[in-house]
Amino acid sequence: MGRGPSIENRKNAEDARRGKVFTKLIREITIAARSGADPAGNARLRVAIDKALSANMSKDTIERAVKRGSGADGADNMQEIRYEGYGPSGVALIIDTMTDNPVRTVSDVRHALSKHGGNLGTSGSVAFQFQRIGELVFDTSAAGSEDRLLEVALDAGADDVQADGGRSTVLCAPDAFEAVKKALTGAGFEPLDADIVMRPDNRVAVSGDAEETLRDLLDWLEELDDVQEVYHNAALPPAQ
Structure with missing residues (x-):
């Protein structure tokens, strides 16, 4: 019972x-x-x-x-708005939203940042630290799969493949994303995750209280109804 x-x-x-x-x-x-x-x-x-x-x-x-x-099924008044700002320890944040009420959305985002020691920046204040890029993640723990994936990905037009702990991350230009994904799935590789993302050029280390505060901030932002994606440049270890 x-x-x-x-x-x-x-x-x-x-x-x-x-x-x-x-x-x-x-x-x-x-x-x-x-x-x-x-x-x-x-x-x-x-x-x-x-x-x-x-x-x-x-x-x-x-x-x-x-x-x-x-427009075939009624009006749609959603807007895409990107916010840039900083979290604890100066971590750069890009917050992509879709909203029918920008006043509400910016208030919610600003409140989340200020509650966690961060602040909202101006447009372009952190975006230069990121690149828009195709990112596909695969399980390559099986013997030989890492080398095979690398071969297929590069032949299909990927720019880089980064392997770590039985997972491989394939990086490619946004306009090559579909061709790379199709080639890899055709070769029997099913992605754990595949999307076009804003990827930081460099990551900054955070630890202790700053790490805990940043994780809380990311959770808070992702819980906001209007927030679609949150990107950051912190080197966060896997959550325990």
């Missing part, structure tokens, strides 16, 4: 997390579809749909989001 509420609470928490992920994916599809409802001619939409399918979103839900973004 004592296990019932615990299991129910875990399920509720998982449902809430899944709902938040779906909300962000739907927003991304909606915004991407503004540039065209046909994924064949809209690379951003193809990437967004792939992410949604990987998260087990239904095709009906995806189609409704595409229709909304393309």
Whole structure:
């Protein structure tokens, strides 16, 4: 009897997390579809749909989001806004949002930063420290898979492959992302994660209280309804 509420609470928490992920994916599809409802001619939409399918979103839900973004299913007043700022120990942050209320969003982001010893910067204040790049992560713990992935990735146009602890991260130009992903999946490699991201040129070390505060800040930002993605330049060790 004592296990019932615990299991129910875990399920509720998982449902809430899944709902938040779906909300962000739907927003991304909606915004991407503004540039065209046909994924064949809209690379951003193809990437967004792939992410949604990987998260087990239904095709009906995806189609409704595409229709909304393309204007075929009512008005869409969402805006994309990028905020730049600093967290504890001067960690650079890029916070990508989608919102129908920019006043609310900037207030929420500013509050989160100030609560954790950070501050909002001006446009361009940290973006120069990042590059927009395709990033695909694979499990290459099996014998021989690391070398095979490296060969396929470079042949497909990837710029670099970084291996560490049984995982390999493939980096490529955004316009090569789809070709690289297709070549790797065709060779039997299924990505653990694949997206076009803002990747820092260099990472700064954080530890102790600063690390704890930064993790709290990142969690806070990612919980905000309007926040889509948060990028930073901290060298954070894996959470225990």
